[in-house]
Amino acid sequence: MSDVPYKNIDVIGDKSSDVVWHQASVLTEQRVSANGHKPVVLWYTGLSGSGKSTVANAVDKMLFDLGCKTYVLDGDNVRHGLNGDLSFTDVDRIENIRRIGEVAKLFVDAGLIVSTAFISPFLADRQMVRDLLPNGIFVEVFIDTPIDVCESRDPKGLYKKARSGEIKNFTGIDSAYDMPLSPEIHVKTDLASIEGCASQVVDYLVEKGIVAR
Numbered sequence: 693m694s695d696v697p698y699k700n701i702d703v704i705g706d707k708s709s710d711v712v713w714h715q716a717s718v719l720t721e722q723r724v725s726a727n728g729h730k731p732v733v734l735w736y737t738g739l740s741g742s743g744k745s746t747v748a749n750a751v752d753k754m755l756f757d758l759g760c761k762t763y764v765l766d767g768d769n770v771r772h773g774l775n776g777d778l779s780f781t782d783v784d785r786i787e788n789i790r791r792i793g794e795v796a797k798l799f800v801d802a803g804l805i806v807s808t809a810f811i812s813p814f815l816a817d818r819q820m821v822r823d824l825l826p827n828g829i830f831v832e833v834f835i836d837t838p839i840d841v842c843e844s845r846d847p848k849g850l851y852k853k854a855r856s857g858e859i860k861n862f863t864g865i866d867s868a869y870d871m872p873l874s875p876e877i878h879v880k881t882d883l884a885s886i887e888g889c890a891s892q893v894v895d896y897l898v899e900k901g902i903v904a905r
């Protein structure tokens with residue numbers, strides 16, 4: 693497990709002590725009742741090329757077709773906008789996950805099923821997001837794909853660049869990945885089809901009474 697210092701602590705610290713929380717006029721409970729399902733964060737974690745985006749989007753489509761209110765936050769997309777100022781140093785990855793955790797919390801408040809597809813390599817950061825949310829809301833989905841399979845897929849040609857030294861701090865090569873210790877859902881993409889992996893996630897949500905089929 694990596695032990696990374698929170699260098700951006702001045703950013704992370706709460707500087708809003710004079711700001712008072714405004715109570716919304718539509719309560720989360722009312723949104724939940726209108727939506728017909730519980731809000732949840734499906735927190736996908738895994739190496740680059742493991743299948744996070746593919747499985748998250750396949751699940752999202754299945755849930756959308758069941759009438760659920762959903763949204764996917766994807767690493768590649770969020771890093772173009774909200775987190776466009778962040779690199780792949782350990783400190784910036786920590787800040788990346790902290791911001792996504794806060795955004796996911798807002799989506800939960802809106803009553804949605806939010807899927808996040810970020811490498812989120814550090815155990816401590818995934819725990820930080822779990823702790824940010826009410827009990828049972830954070831569902832860790834470990835997209836467990838061996839690095840040699842990810843590298844043979846290499847959908848963006850990034851492993852090739854990392855091996856040649858063109859990209860530094862690449863997860864699994866010269867940057868750490870802490871495997872989840874007890875994820876709620878453990879998906880092995882080298883053993884099941886995309887549809888099979890997505891069904892595994894939806895089955896979990898149905899089994900837990902989060903959505904109805």
Ligand SMILES: Nc1ncnc2c1ncn2[C@@H]1O[C@H](COP(=O)(O)OS(=O)(=O)O)[C@@H](OP(=O)(O)O)[C@H]1O
Nearest residue numbers: 740741767780785788810811812813860861862863
């Ligand atoms: N150095 C390095 N290491 C890992 N990944 C890299 C790197 N540089 C660029 N990329 C691309 O950025 C995507 C990962 O962004 P994340 O926000 O998910 O990363 S992290 O959670 O902050 O670790 C990742 O997307 P996925 O392949 O979808 O995981 C890559 O496309």
Ligand SMILES: Nc1ncnc2c1ncn2[C@@H]1O[C@H](COP(=O)(O)OP(=O)(O)O)[C@@H](O)[C@H]1O
Nearest residue numbers: 740741742743744745746845847881884885886
């Ligand atoms: N069972 C599977 N689940 C998910 N992806 C799979 C599976 N089998 C093959 N793939 C392929 O692996 C690649 C995963 O890429 P991607 O979803 O972008 O990964 P990540 O978001 O983790 O970087 C895609 O090209 C996808 O088609």
